[in-house]
Amino acid sequence: MGNKLSPLLANVFLSDFEVALGTEKLFPRVWRRYVYDIFAVVKERYLTQTLDLLNSRHSTIKFTVEKEIEGKLPFLDLMITRIADNKLKFGVYRKPTSTDRYITSDSNHFGAQKQAAFHSMAHHRQNATTLEQDKKQERRICLPFYHKITNPVQTALKQHGYQVAYKSGNTLKDLLCNLKDKVPTDQKSGIYQIPCKDCPAVYIGQTRRKFKVRIREHKHAVDHERGNDSSAAAYTIAHNHTIDWDSAKLVKTVRKAAHLNAWESMYIANAEHVLMNEDDAPISSPLFHLTNLKIQ
Structure with a gap:
């Protein structure tokens, strides 16, 4: 089933079997098929005739029958149970040979798939254990x-x-294994600060792009007095101050965009100088005040 056309071709091939059943007036009242796995409700007197017709369609395709036992029938990963009024109840089915082995950590699956498999395994084992669980889990x-x-x-x-x-x-x-050329600081992304030349105030921001690109945007906003595009520009307009562009620097390199808000909030929380920032930090947490990072 590796080829994209495999499911389509399998369905086209097996549809011939269904047409044959319809032609012979043997098509069951309930017929649910997943590729070649079929769940069907067939009257007992027609079961042998239906199976013989299916097995006569192709010399290398042979179907087998698994009947319900005590109202229960496993189908794929389901245990189907017939209850009162001929209604069906569904549950999870595990073969007797099942080892509950899921995706291993050294497989080539995506990280999200491994994590989902791990949680599914943990949940299954947790429900299957006979030991009494601790009420307070660490x-x-x-x-x-x-x-x-x-x-x-x-x-x-x-x-x-x-x-x-x-x-x-x-x-x-x-x-020992850093074989790549070092990337210049102005081409990295992360947390940066821009100081004022006329007072101790600084602006602290984040960028997913190159540091030099973001600084260029701030310069353009300051030069054209566009306070809505930059808090640093708004500060210079309000106080008639000048930005010290030569002292602007990247204070923390952050490669993962998902970590930018946390790092920016940490540096803002520990800033020693007045901030030009008009907006609050992206994340508010008392933990940031415990870090003791000093913004100079």
Whole structure:
């Protein structure tokens, strides 16, 4: 079934079997097919005749029959149970040989698929166990180790019931296997600051694009007095001050766009100077004040 046309061709091929059943007036009242797996309701007296007709259509295609036992019939991953008034009840079916093995961590599946498989496995094992679960489950979180903020963050998270584990980003692979040319700072993305030349105020912002591109946009807004396009421009207009463009710098390189809001909020929360920013930080959290990062 690897080719995109495989499902279509399989359905076209097997439709001939269904046409034959209709021609011989043997088409069942209920017939649900997934490729070559078929769920059907056939009268007992017609079962053998129906099976013989299907198996006569092609020499290499042979169907088998699995009858319901005590009102239960497994179909694909479902256990179908016939209850009162001939209604059907559906449940999950596991073969006796099932090992509950899901996608392994070393497979080539996408990370989201691995994570979904892991949660599904954990949920299944949790429901299948006969052990009594602890009413209070410990919550754990893994964070990068950073010596300036490790202790205060750990203390704060423990108060909310989290156990903290740390990992180091300085691996031997990172130190020895960096074969790429270094990217200039002005071509990186992340958190930047723009200082004022006439007072200690600074503007702290984030950019997904190159730092030099974002600074160029701020310069254009300041030169043309477009306060709506830049908080730095609005500040210079309101106070008649000048921006110190030579001292503008990228204070934190952030490669993942999803982390930009957190890093910007952290630097804004720990800024020592007056901010030109008109808007509040993207994320408000008391944890940011524990980081003790100093914006100079």
